[in-house]
Amino acid sequence: MLVADSILGNAYEKSDISQKIDIAKENQTLKRLFLSRTQMEKSRLRTETEDGTEIGLSLEPGTILHNGDVLEINSKLIIIHQLPEKIIRVIINENHMSPNLLIQLAHIIGNRHRPISIASDECIVFPIHDESEVELFEQLFSDIINQISLNVEDEIFVPNQGMNVHEH
Secondary structure, three states: OEEEOOOOEEOOOOOOHHHHHHHHHHHOOEEEEEEOHHHHOOOEEEEEOOOOOEEEEEOOOOOOOOOOEEEEEOOEEEEEEEOOEEEEEEEEOOOOOOHHHHHHHHHHHHHOOOOOEEOOOOOEEEEOOOOOHHHHHHHHOOOOHHHEEEEEEEEOOOOOOOOOOOOO
């Protein structure tokens, strides 16, 4: 089993890592590791790459992997790919944007301990476990359902920084 204890860099950020990735592709020493968002939040994990190579993660506590992170183990590069997950995209209907509506949305989603992301199109996005939860959120949003639209999608969810903390 290969064990990774640090992140070399990220393939999607500007860095000199792209050259190392190209060399690893040529040498066939580049492996792909597909992880869920919750797996990427673990500092200790035992899993397998796409080709069945056993990988152990032994990262510093609190380290969170990101889509495109690259690990280097014994001259092999492992690139992390985040798996898509089911999300609800809350779209505020035209002429209904208000501080009260935003507070209600945040309160309801926060009470369910869901991380959120505020998309560039001003939609609020949060993960769900499966489509059966749509009905639950429709009920929870019943007082404001005529002011919003809910769309279920599969996408790579990245919470806004600081909006994935759960402490009491």
